[in-house]
Amino acid sequence: MKRKAQRRGEFDLIAKYFAPLARGESGALGLTDDAAHLLPAAGHDFIMTTDALVEGVHFLPGDPPAAIAQKALRVNISDLAAKGAKPRAYLLTAILPSSIDNDWLATFASGLKQDQKRFGLTLIGGDTVSTRGPLTLSITAIGEVACGRMVKRSGAQAGDDVWVSGSIGDAGLGLIQSTAQRHSLPPAHSRYLISRYQVPEPRLSLGMALVGLAHACIDVSDGLVADMGHICTASGVSMFINSADVPLSRAAAAAVASGKVSIETLLTSGDDYELVFTAPQSARSRLAVIAAKLRVKIARIGRAGDGEGVSVLDGEGKPRHFDRRGFTHF
């Protein structure tokens, strides 16, 4: 870990809070060197991704430090999941305003520790720097997948089913419920939606099981329709989805039924970190077995075809018109 002595006691805080997170990967050298050394497991590629979170953009001031740590790690693990990769290691750059104290860091590190254990990866390097701006966390995550087997965005084929895991739109509603613009929803629903925003659930076991089965995959970070559009662009296909088939949580379904939230909002909200993937129709029974075995809900929401762009159909198969800006771009 590169250590710049800009913060008083920074060497100590790395040793105290971060070095213990490097146990279990010998090439991390306990964060005592300039760099780590790492080899992929035999017959595997490294899969590498990076994602940053900024306070006030990706999380809210006052969010619990352990939840911030877990969101920072999980949005990266979600990218690995979408590629079918097993997490191995990560590097963390913590860009810290002066308001961050040792208690905050201790709780932040405990969140990392918990998720390292759960998702099977180890801190191998990082940097801590001071800023007069907002708290910002940048993570580079490294996973492994059998050589040449990474699930790409570009493999979708006309005729493929389009599937999505879990439920869609919860995180977007959770963000709204975290602000003064919140809707009047049942408190238990609100709490659930906020938890989905604060600490996403990367669909790691599902993603790893899709290697060799899914033709294309992406995680929902920009919004379901937008992210389906990314697959369409990369694969040179079109897609339609039946909006009635998009899986909603009980909380989101109730919000829609009450008229307070539109389906448009749910389909264009980001931060769900569910997986959207395409697979040949011949894979349906195998996918059902996998979903049951892993206890992950998956729903078939549409199909890929020739052409380009994403169409959203209503319950009667008619195209829905979306006003939300950005939609027409996909």
Add this chain to the structure above:
Amino acid sequence: MKRKAQRRGEFDLIAKYFAPLARGESGALGLTDDAAHLLPAAGHDFIMTTDALVEGVHFLPGDPPAAIAQKALRVNISDLAAKGAKPRAYLLTAILPSSIDNDWLATFASGLKQDQKRFGLTLIGGDTVSTRGPLTLSITAIGEVACGRMVKRSGAQAGDDVWVSGSIGDAGLGLIQSTAQRHSLPPAHSRYLISRYQVPEPRLSLGMALVGLAHACIDVSDGLVADMGHICTASGVSMFINSADVPLSRAAAAAVASGKVSIETLLTSGDDYELVFTAPQSARSRLAVIAAKLRVKIARIGRAGDGEGVSVLDGEGKPRHFDRRGFTHF
């Protein structure tokens, strides 16, 4: 490259400015996927490091964008150099305030492009996010070294010579010369020192040549004495340096001779990105051949011994006393 549509036109700017930087590494997939896949060359380890720069801390507002790009990349390349690694790829997280416009980004990308060509590495991923804080750049760099041959901090042995490349203290003086606290130095000297601060020169060819020869190595980022201290701690040795043997540039030497700058300032300034390394005395002649072949100056400035800590000796071999805070910590 993970793309969050928080900035209007961000997809376009990634395609326009960053995607061209991903050519040459097929696993980068043109930055069109969630992640890149990468394998080390046969018989090589990956060496991974991350370093972030914050405006107002590591570079100054108004520094040229190409120079900022190059500094961000080079401080990471310098870490690879210290480990003997050949650069291969990097991931870039650009945390951008709203003041950053397309012209700025174009020039920034041109700086990256120039250094990619010079140092032989390729952009394979990244993230761009908005901030209301200062411009911040976080890079994870990936290099390669023959399996098990990474030059560590921990290999120094009592009796080793201590060597340093180039000249020490220039970047620290360059920072002073960039501010209102500047000394009255000849303009040409000032310009030289500022350039050393703005765009460091990673000692890559030297670092790669030290594999199998140096016992320990680190790059000078915290300051010569502090970074020697890091080797001492990791290796369990002490070191002394003869301050009269520490190589100074003409500009720094003139500043010391004029009485405006103390040798203490030079030995405790950061950001030089020279290499400090230890090697057995038997390696002297081979090191001389390498330095001559690579046209890199190296100077033998001291020796490692038993015990702990760094001592700085004056021209008569007497310990110097440093007032500067932090020194006693090493």
